[in-house]
Amino acid sequence: xxxxDWTSQVKLLxxxxxxxxxxxxxxxxxxxxxxxxxxxxxxGASPMELFDYAEDASALxxxxxxxxxxxxxxYFLVIQHSVPSSHRLNMADLPAKDAELDGIRWLPRLIEKAxxxxxxxxxxxxxxxxxGDRRFFTEHDLHPADFLREVWASGGDAQKVLAYARRGGxx
Numbered sequence: 001x002x003x004x005d006w007t008s009q010v011k012l013l014x015x016x017x018x019x020x021x022x023x024x025x026x027x028x029x030x031x032x033x034x035x036x037x038x039x040x041x042x043x044g045a046s047p048m049e050l051f052d053y054a055e056d057a058s059a060l061x062x063x064x065x066x067x068x069x070x071x072x073x074x075y076f077l078v079i080q081h082s083v084p085s086s087h088r089l090n091m092a093d094l095p096a097k098d099a100e101l102d103g104i105r106w107l108p109r110l111i112e113k114a115x116x117x118x119x120x121x122x123x124x125x126x127x128x129x130x131x132g133d134r135r136f137f138t139e140h141d142l143h144p145a146d147f148l149r150e151v152w153a154s155g156g157d158a159q160k161v162l163a164y165a166r167r168g169g170x171x
Contacts, residue, residue, distance in 0.1 A: 001039040009039060010069060014050055014062060021054035028124075044076025044084065044120050045069055052127045060129060067145035068117070068129060075118045075152055088123050089116040097132065101162050106136045111161050114151040141168040 001009050017031055025031060028051035032040065037047060053065040076082060095108035110133055115121075117128035129137075129144045137144050146169055147161075154160035 001042045006043060006073070007066060007070075010043070010045070010066070011062070013040065014053060014065065017047075017050040017054040018057055021051065021057075041084070042082075043069065043073040044080070044082075045072065046120075048122075048124055052130075056127070056130070059131065059134060064129070064144060067143070068148065071145045071148040071152070072117060072120065075148075076120060079152075080119070085119050085121050087119075087121050089113075089121045089126070091123055091126060094126075101158060104140075104162065104165060106132060107162065107165060108158070110136055110147070111151060111156065111158055114148050115156050118148055118152055140165050143169065 013032065013036055016036075020031055028046075028048045031047045031051055040046060040050070049069070050065075053060060053062075076084075089112070094112055097109060098105060099108040101107040101111075113122070113126065113128050113133070116123075116126075122128060127133075128148075133144065136142075137147065142165065147164075150164045150169075151161055154164070
């Protein structure tokens with residue numbers, strides 16, 4: 001995938017995922033051909049992510065999906081030097097959906113999901129920016145991609161992310 005127009009190339013893949021999903025295609029692993037999968041891998045993305053975005057397209061717009069992809073791409077290129085992680089987050093290791101951090105429900109779970117999303121370690125059955133995440137982001141007036149960048153900038157420090165959430169993403 002070329003760097004200059006990577007966003008245009010990913011938009012074509014997103015549109016393809018959306019069209020195929022709407023036509024009844026439900027297998028993320030066969031959504032794209034080998035060359036398209038390679039293009040996604042070059043930015044640290046997977047077919048599953050675009051499948052999730054297509055599945056939730058009525059509630060998650062293209063621009064938000066792109067910004068999430070961009071945050072992951074930056075982390076993948078800058079921190080991981082284009083080397084994918086061989087680890088996957090174990091769903092059992094995630095904080096419970098009702099877990100709280102200083103009275104803020106969902107935040108402990110979301111921090112761990114954001115770390116896994118940045119590192120490309122999301123399990124197949126877990127989506128960053130799912131309905132529960134979107135509810136949290138809306139309630140706290142946070143953009144999902146900005147949250148990813150805050151988790152990255154803070155080194156995943158839960159107290160710093162907590163302060164960020166309490167400020168509604170303002171500095």
